[in-house]
Amino acid sequence: MNVWIAIGATALGCYAVKLAGLLVPAGALERPLVKRLAALLPVALLAALTAQQTFADGQSPTLDARAAGLTAAAVALVLRAPFLLVVAAAVLVTAGVRALGAG
Amino acid sequence: MRGVADQTALEEADIGGKADRAVVRDALGVGVAVGLSGFAFGVTSAGSGLTLLQTCALSLLVFTGASQFALVGALAAGGSPFTAAAGAFFLGVRNAFYGLRLSQLLALPRVVRPFAAQWVIDETAAVTLAQPTRRAARLGFVVTGLSLYILWNLTTLLGALGAEAIGDTDAWGLDAAGPAVFLALLAPMLKTGTERVVAALAVLLGLGLLPVLPAGVPVLLAALAAPLVLWADGRRKGQGAAR
Numbered sequence: 328m329n330v331w332i333a334i335g336a337t338a339l340g341c342y343a344v345k346l347a348g349l350l351v352p353a354g355a356l357e358r359p360l361v362k363r364l365a366a367l368l369p370v371a372l373l374a375a376l377t378a379q380q381t382f383a384d385g386q387s388p389t390l391d392a393r394a395a396g397l398t399a400a401a402v403a404l405v406l407r408a409p410f411l412l413v414v415a416a417a418v419l420v421t422a423g424v425r426a427l428g429a430g
Numbered sequence: 431m432r433g434v435a436d437q438t439a440l441e442e443a444d445i446g447g448k449a450d451r452a453v454v455r456d457a458l459g460v461g462v463a464v465g466l467s468g469f470a471f472g473v474t475s476a477g478s479g480l481t482l483l484q485t486c487a488l489s490l491l492v493f494t495g496a497s498q499f500a501l502v503g504a505l506a507a508g509g510s511p512f513t514a515a516a517g518a519f520f521l522g523v524r525n526a527f528y529g530l531r532l533s534q535l536l537a538l539p540r541v542v543r544p545f546a547a548q549w550v551i552d553e554t555a556a557v558t559l560a561q562p563t564r565r566a567a568r569l570g571f572v573v574t575g576l577s578l579y580i581l582w583n584l585t586t587l588l589g590a591l592g593a594e595a596i597g598d599t600d601a602w603g604l605d606a607a608g609p610a611v612f613l614a615l616l617a618p619m620l621k622t623g624t625e626r627v628v629a630a631l632a633v634l635l636g637l638g639l640l641p642v643l644p645a646g647v648p649v650l651l652a653a654l655a656a657p658l659v660l661w662a663d664g665r666r667k668g669q670g671a672a673r
Contacts, residue, residue: 348529
């Protein structure tokens with residue numbers, strides 16, 4: 328039940344902000360500070376999420392095969408690889424390191 | 431004279447046709463590549479303990495990848511449904527700003543907007559905003575949105591079904607898919623020093639607070655890195671101006 332509550336709340340909230348962007352008159356959100364904050368908010372969230380889902384297991388900090396996988400993804404990004412290849416690199420390297428028995 | 435005018439009209443139509451084909455090709459490229467990564471979401475979600483129906487409902491109704499990955503990650507870590515939904519929601523807020531720019535470019539009739547809204551995401555915005563004309567923008571938006579929506583939902587279903595067959599998804603390294611998606615979305619945003627400082631501070635807050643606060647809360651507090659750095663930037667600039 329809890330999961331359905333989370334799904335419902337996320338679906339409603341995410342649809343509402345998408346629609347709001349299309350309906351709100353231009354200029355309402357065009358204040359420079361609001362725009363800067365809107366651009367920086369996903370930077371903070373994505374950075375924190377990347378770090379947590381790479382270097383933590385539940386609530387405790389961990390260093391395991393995922394770190395190698397994400398390093399591979401970072402290298403792929405620097406080489407301007409397409410999106411799908413970046414994700415594939417992370418998955419394959421993580422699986423490879425685990426298969427070798429490390430992490 | 432007539433002949434020349436006809437010739438010109440023909441050439442213009444030809445150029446229009448070529449331009450349309452280029453837009454469709456670019457849009458399909460993005461739609462197919464990103465749509466396929468729905469497989470990673472389906473596997474991750476099922477591996478996090480969500481049912482097949484819950485996993486598919488997320489892709490159909492939420493349809494914004496980062497929020498979906500964030501939600502299942504937070505639920506898997508034991509977060510409450512509301513902190514998990516809050517993190518996913520804040521990640522989705524950026525879509526409002528895409529919508530704002532898209533509505534000027536696409537000039538959609540009011541009745542169409544509630545239907546177009548579900549497709550306002552990173553990828554459709556990237557393709558649409560890169561088009562030079564309204565016609566190309568509308569074409570790019572529709573082709574990217576449609577191909578991505580169909581594929582993302584189809585691959586989510588396949589991924590969720592596959593996860594059951596695969597068994598231990600971690601052994602296949604699939605737990606690295608979520609963070610890799612986040613990193614791929616984050617990388618192009620790190621354009622200036624300000625973005626990098628925000629990212630570094632958010633990493634410190636996100637990891638540092640993890641052991642001491644309930645699951646899902648550290649991410650929300652890490653988001654405070656954005657206003658904090660903006661405030662510090664403003665103060666520094668203010669002092670510079672005063673000197």
